[in-house]
Amino acid sequence: MLPNPPDQEWKKGSAELLVLSLLEDQPRHGYDISKLIQIRSGGALRFHVTSLYPLLHRLEKQGWIEGLWVEKAEQRRRRYYKLTPLGLSELRAKQKSWKDFVAIVGRVTGMEHA
């Protein structure tokens, strides 16, 4: 049994951050991204294809990631996404504001551990 999924609103706000973070170390294709999110969240976070790909396209349109069709021998071509420099600085900004947000929420709710 999966743990209770977090609220949709949370997921929506954090989706961009999740995708950008996963692309920080290496380019990945869509399935890879959705798999990683599912595995690392222990199944708590899951993106449907109908949400994931529009998100990827939107990030690409904003210039944060770049999609590229890559062809490998003996394999079908796949579309890989990598982080652009603009995307990297956006990621940094988002990470920082996420940390700040979590810290503020922690301070307000008294849940702060540090």
Place this chain on the structure above:
Amino acid sequence: MPDWKSIIRERIAPLRLEPTGEANLVEEVVQHLEDCYRELRSGGAGEAEAYQSVLSELDDLYPLQAGLQRSERMPKYDAVPAGDIRSSGFVEGIWRDLRYAVRTVRKGPIFALFVVLTLGLGIGANTTVFTLINTLILNPLPVGKAGELAGLQTKDMQSTSKSGVPLPISYENLQDYRARNQVFVSLAGYTSPRVLTWQPAGPAQRVFGELVTGNYFGTLGLAPARGRFFLPEEDSTPGGHAVAVMNYGTWQTLFGGAGNIVGKTLRVNNVVLTIVGVAPPKFIGVNAIFGPDLWIPAAMAEQVLPNEMQGALSDRGKGIFEGVGRLKPGVPRERAQANMAAIAADLARANPAADEGHTVVVLPIREVLFGSNMGGLAPVLFGGAALLVVVGIVLLIACSNVANLLLARSAARRQEMAVRLAMGASRARLIRQLLTESVFLGLLSGVVGLLIGYAGLQLLMGALPGSANFVTPKLDATVFGYALVISLATGFLFGMIPAFNASRAGVSEALKEGARTTGRSRRRVTLAGALLVSQVAFSFLLLMTAALFLRSIGRAYDMDPGFQTKHLAVFMTNPGQAGYGTAQTKAFYKEVRERVARIPGVESVSWSANLPLWSRVVNGLQVEGRQQRSRADKITTVVNTIDLDYFATAGVVLDHGRDFSALDRETSAPVAIVNEKLAHDYWPSGDVLGKRIQLPGEDRMRQVVGVVRTAMYSNWGETPQLCVYVPLEQNYSDSMVLYVRSKADPDQLMGPVQREIRAAGPQILVGSPRTGREIIDGGLFQAKMGVTLLTVFGLLALGLASIGLYGILAYAVNQRQREIGLRMALGASQRSVLGLILRQGLSLVLTGVLIGFVAALLAGRLLSGMLYGVSATDPISIAGAAATLLVVSLLACYLPAHWASRVDPLEALRQG
């Protein structure tokens, strides 16, 4: 593995994504789903379970829809084609329009059939005429680089400015032109096609032969289809090389395309000719219409030509050639003209007896392709242009007919258009759709038109004597291109007005109108009426022109040609070509006369050198006592050599003096009989008898002993010509025409007379047997052909216009059913309703007739020169055309009017 691709495509179809983006997205998502599926399966899930699980990924489409930015989606303007919502690009749009057009056509097959037949007739008529023009005017000489070729003709100095009748060039002069000119790469000579007697094992046959110089084929740049052309030495020794090149068509028709034709021998005019080659297909000589069966080297002139042409190779006075040359690169025709004229002037100084007063003209090759006696290119161009105008009118009528139909239909489709406009379709889009529809119909009609055009061509060529000698117009790429262009243009033309009209439909207005169109759109009816009036006007113009020519031909048949035609039959013979000597020939003439005179039903028999209406003129008649202003001032006259009883047999009236008699012999005093025209022109005071004249080529004066009525000699309806008759005994000829006067119908005599001629001379060819009636038919052939075409096209136009009239009235009645019902409910009688609709139709017709009449009066000025004895405002023609048109259009109006009067008021009102 399930077919994810089609599943996804189906799911996202309603999103109307831009196609390239969509394809990429589909590919990405498909891979994603496939990976999921594979993983689930390898994790132990069953097929159905895995499928359901993966499919659930697609359950919620909203994020996809919301997530994709608007720019990735197609604008939603395209409401026209139902069923297929993806779209992109112009080409795909056209393709979609086309598919839609095909569906529309399939929905209304009767309408489409009508349109295609109507336009097909118009396009077919155009194709037929264009094929003729393409063959005769645009592409008349199938040789390489025809533009470099030029024709060479001798002309009288005085007549050069008036483009007088060209004279042939003598062989000697031609040789000088060839040797001395600096402007031609090569210059060749050819004669007109001459009748030759081919003597195969069976009965003799007539063939046509042309003498040509050895370099003829080389100058034209032709390659033989079989064998070879002439070698230089074959044209150097007179009579030395009895060889010939055969016409491709002759090879095919007379010899069945036999493979062993090269090396075959033919006995022609008693000379055995060896065929050395076959000319390429389609080539029939330097003539657009008629060509020979054989080309023979000029050096064979003495052997092949009739005896009066003997000496043609050495006598500068005997011209038989026309010239054709290939100009050196970069030499304009004007320079060639100057160069050749200078040579001609030298020749005239050196040989005044033959050449004084003559010069030479270098003509564009097109000018010489229609034979010098036909008047060159101008009448052909005029005829071609006139025919194009006529068939153009027929096509316009067909177009306006179809446009009218579409207008009527557009009323029915008004709602459809309004709905589309309301749903966001743009006007341009609707117009494009409607135009695609009409252009599609135009193209279909083009295909039908090509078939009709081909049939028309066959019909037309069937009217010509079929032989390898005539040009055969063919449908080629140019014709197909032409048909394509006019089909497209036609589609635009008849589609334009209805398309703009339909797309103008006011949305709310049309929708409010509901399913029933009660009120008439005034504009639409006015437009249709205008189209109809112009149709009627054009039909009237064509009909009246046809009527004028028909009457003119009727008059022409009634003309008195100066000889009798009712009881006349003629037969051409050529004993010289069968190898007969003088004595033998004379005996033959005598025997034939005796034998034929014994046939029951023959009234009299005689010989004459000239076929009726085929006389050639000679130049250089001298009249004693007349001052010749210069050597070039020569009298041109017809000369006919005749046997005893000729005037009685031919029905030429002897005015005064005496006929030739058995006493006018070779040894007696030379005599001649002249016609009234000559007598009147040179002895106006009337004392002709006893005066003396000298014929060209003769050294003795002849005494005029009689005067006969002037007749037609060369053409039907010609302006009177001078004519001199001389007795056969005093002017021997080895080819003569037998004239037979019958007591009753000459048709009965055709067989028996030919049998008697064959009995008298078994090897002698009897050519062109014909009756007097056939002689006139032949003389009026072109005119009749013209009238036939005009009548056919005129009737076609009338038929189309009546169908149009019928269509528009039937439509109007249908639309006004409610109004008519109301009228009748209020007490209008059937008669008054009938009258109402008839008035509506006939007022259009009368307006058309009036406009057509004015146009016909204007056209009449152009035509008056071509009419025999009928004025261009001939009341009978006008009345006839108008009556035909009114009767037919009355019929076309009557049916709809009749229906209207039968409208049941209750029924009509209930519908409303």
